[in-house]
Amino acid sequence: MGESRTSSQAKKKQQRGRLVTAKKKPSSVVKTVPKSSSKSSKNTTKSLMLPKDVLLNMYDLMVRARVLEERMIQVYRRGEAFFWIGGPGEEAFGVALGLLVNKGQGPSHDFLHLHYRCTPTLLAMGMSDEDALRLIMNKASDTSTGGRNFANHYCFPQWNVAPVSSPIGIQYGIAIGTAIAQKRAQGGAVSIITGGDAGSAEGDFATSLIWSSRPANPLPMYITVQNNKWGISTDYDSQHGEKSVADRGKAFGIRTGIYNGNDPIESYLAIKSDLDYIRKNNRPVLAEFKVSRLYGHSSASGANRINNEECCIETFEKKLVDQKVITTSECKKIKDEHFENIRVKSEQIREEPGPAAETLWDHTFANGENGDWRKF
Numbered sequence: 536m537g538e539s540r541t542s543s544q545a546k547k548k549q550q551r552g553r554l555v556t557a558k559k560k561p562s563s564v565v566k567t568v569p570k571s572s573s574k575s576s577k578n579t580t581k582s583l584m585l586p587k588d589v590l591l592n593m594y595d596l597m598v599r600a601r602v603l604e605e606r607m608i609q610v611y612r613r614g615e616a617f618f619w620i621g622g623p624g625e626e627a628f629g630v631a632l633g634l635l636v637n638k639g640q641g642p643s644h645d646f647l648h649l650h651y652r653c654t655p656t657l658l659a660m661g662m663s664d665e666d667a668l669r670l671i672m673n674k675a676s677d678t679s680t681g682g683r684n685f686a687n688h689y690c691f692p693q694w695n696v697a698p699v700s701s702p703i704g705i706q707y708g709i710a711i712g713t714a715i716a717q718k719r720a721q722g723g724a725v726s727i728i729t730g731g732d733a734g735s736a737e738g739d740f741a742t743s744l745i746w747s748s749r750p751a752n753p754l755p756m757y758i759t760v761q762n763n764k765w766g767i768s769t770d771y772d773s774q775h776g777e778k779s780v781a782d783r784g785k786a787f788g789i790r791t792g793i794y795n796g797n798d799p800i801e802s803y804l805a806i807k808s809d810l811d812y813i814r815k816n817n818r819p820v821l822a823e824f825k826v827s828r829l830y831g832h833s834s835a836s837g838a839n840r841i842n843n844e845e846c847c848i849e850t851f852e853k854k855l856v857d858q859k860v861i862t863t864s865e866c867k868k869i870k871d872e873h874f875e876n877i878r879v880k881s882e883q884i885r886e887e888p889g890p891a892a893e894t895l896w897d898h899t900f901a902n903g904e905n906g907d908w909r910k911f
């Protein structure tokens with residue numbers, strides 16, 4: 536799965552680099568609903584539209600997610616993992632989403648049908664760094680899969696987080712079932728789906744538009760697309776006749792929105808408004824968030840730092856510093872602390888055992904059956 540970009544794109548500089556050293560070029564974005572900043576206002580938090588504690592919490596989580604992903608890339612490079620894929624560049628959208636989830640188990644809580652760039656969302660929901668590290672390092676102690684799946688392929692039944700699937704797009708179809716159960720339960724809960732722009736070409740995506748908007752039984756589904764304008768090495772503009780993915784919802788009478796997913800404030804306000812609408816009306820929303828892809832597709836394409844796309848953390852940090860919510864040295868301290876904390880955890884987890892061979896067929900089917908067909 537090598538990444539073969541066009542010749543002009545291939546010329547663009549790709550460098551390895553950590554959060555602190557990356558350079559940005561703002562991406563072109565987009566129709567926005569809530570305007571998130573106004574330099575003329577003297578009230579810091581008011582001008583940034585959110586309370587200071589929410590802003591600082593989002594910043595801290597975004598940095599932690601980035602540092603964790605960069606550590607996981609290192610883990611892969613050292614040969615301590617078979618594969619890396621993850622969410623650098625999607626922290627602004629992902630963290631905002633995780634903070635707004637009605638978290639819990641059962642149909643009175645939100646269900647999450649996420650894709651493989653969801654570490655920021657799960658950290659914001661309370662996942663530990665260890666959960667991410669044990670999964671990528673294939674340790675038996677990995678609570679998502681017992682060390683049997685790829686990085687970022689999480690599963691947390693206690694939070695209604697459905698298993699992340701490697702086949703792209705299927706989460707849009709599966710979410711219909713949980714949304715029907717939630718509507719019956721009448722608890723105001725939502726089935727939240729994330730996925731990429733290329734995945735929206737799958738039939739499952741069209742299925743979710745159709746089923747969520749049937750006049751006989753509209754469903755509480757938050758259908759989101761993180762548009763980074765790439766499907767591995769295939770660029771968006773060569774594949775999509777529609778101007779925006781979100782426009783496809785209009786034919787079904789679905790409320791739609793297009794947002795700057797690199798702006799955590801805009802993302803937070805948009806997601807909050809959308810979830811409020813879905814909870815109140817039991818109707819779907821289709822929302823498209825424009826995001827960056829800062830380390831390419833995955834380790835299969837090299838996982839090198841891409842420097843010609845906007846870094847949402849740099850942009851947010853500048854805004855917070857300019858508005859005197861935080862100082863540059865405080866930002867550095869946060870980054871350094873997460874870096875050291877996660878480094879130490881990865882060293883410890885390295886020593887943990889992998890899954891035992893005799894557990895290979897555990898959990899293959901429900902009810903503890905042994906799924907090894909050779910023993911039937």
Ligand SMILES: Cc1ncc(C[n+]2csc(CCOP(=O)(O)OP(=O)(O)O)c2C)c(N)n1
Nearest residue numbers: 701702703730731732733734763765766767
């Ligand atoms: C059904 C299916 N077809 C093809 C693939 C191979 N594949 C893995 S990721 C990917 C690109 C997905 O792009 P997008 O949906 O935009 O998400 P992104 O990786 O850009 O976040 C493809 C084609 C797959 N995993 N599943």
Ligand SMILES: [Mg+2]
Nearest residue numbers: 731732765766
């Ligand atoms: Mg994409």
